Amino acid sequence: MTFRARRSILYMPGANERALEKAKTLDADALILDLEDSVAPDAKHDARSKVAAAVRAGGYGHRELVIRINGLDTPWGVDDLRMAADTGPHAILVPKVARPGDIVNVSRIHAGMGGAPETRMWAMMETPMAIFNVREIASVHQVARLSCLVLGTNDLLKESRALATGGRFAILPWLSVTLLAARAYGLDVIDGVYNDFRDEAGFRAECEQGRALGMDGKTLIHPGQIAVCNELFSPAPDEVDWSRKIIAAFALPENKAKGVITLEGKMVERLHLTMAERVSAIAREIARP
Numbered sequence: 183m184t185f186r187a188r189r190s191i192l193y194m195p196g197a198n199e200r201a202l203e204k205a206k207t208l209d210a211d212a213l214i215l216d217l218e219d220s221v222a223p224d225a226k227h228d229a230r231s232k233v234a235a236a237v238r239a240g241g242y243g244h245r246e247l248v249i250r251i252n253g254l255d256t257p258w259g260v261d262d263l264r265m266a267a268d269t270g271p272h273a274i275l276v277p278k279v280a281r282p283g284d285i286v287n288v289s290r291i292h293a294g295m296g297g298a299p300e301t302r303m304w305a306m307m308e309t310p311m312a313i314f315n316v317r318e319i320a321s322v323h324q325v326a327r328l329s330c331l332v333l334g335t336n337d338l339l340k341e342s343r344a345l346a347t348g349g350r351f352a353i354l355p356w357l358s359v360t361l362l363a364a365r366a367y368g369l370d371v372i373d374g375v376y377n378d379f380r381d382e383a384g385f386r387a388e389c390e391q392g393r394a395l396g397m398d399g400k401t402l403i404h405p406g407q408i409a410v411c412n413e414l415f416s417p418a419p420d421e422v423d424w425s426r427k428i429i430a431a432f433a434l435p436e437n438k439a440k441g442v443i444t445l446e447g448k449m450v451e452r453l454h455l456t457m458a459e460r461v462s463a464i465a466r467e468i469a470r471p
Contacts, residue, residue: 267297308334335374
């Protein structure tokens, strides 16, 4: 199994050529090159061309490149998807996913356009219907090459008429049910954005909350949010050390066939080994030069 660090996921407006170039120097784990919400209708064609050129030119190093297309029910979605199939980003972020068929259709059309099978699908979870259907959406991960669910908390607040107050009290159940569905099918989950990028204390608190819920990372709207996000979503040193001890213990000849072992007075199961392998792999990736 391949694990990726997805602590900090920065939205980059596809129409902003300077921002796309600047992103090559930022310490984000992934970049969402956006053709949807951040791009005005009269700039869609230009943004598509700029994103295509950026992906083809490369130079983004370890960063995972994700293209957020417009919906296939818009005038731009099919051309966006065709461009993504031609350029081969790491993933395509599909907006307004409401039912499992939405992500399956995009995946199959992408394949029919000659898109690389290595390109993953990410699903925006930003409508009430998406939350109602999250288990079914997550369940098509193999058919749709789905690897990640991305929470669109601003849209969820708007659609539900809930208020973004009290530590996100109103939407915590939606975040939790999305996370549980994703974990049931081995998917990553990325928390929604924090809008006030000047409020570092508030942003830090929301990152800590997301980490406590089990989120893998957070979507960001400003480069100034990257450092805090990377800090709080990175495995702690003691967590990494313990994970490496678990891996080493199960690798011993006398433990290779065991489902449960005792390590430093604690019972450790195979499920802990899987968790430890993920932590160790992400720690190695974070430590890359």
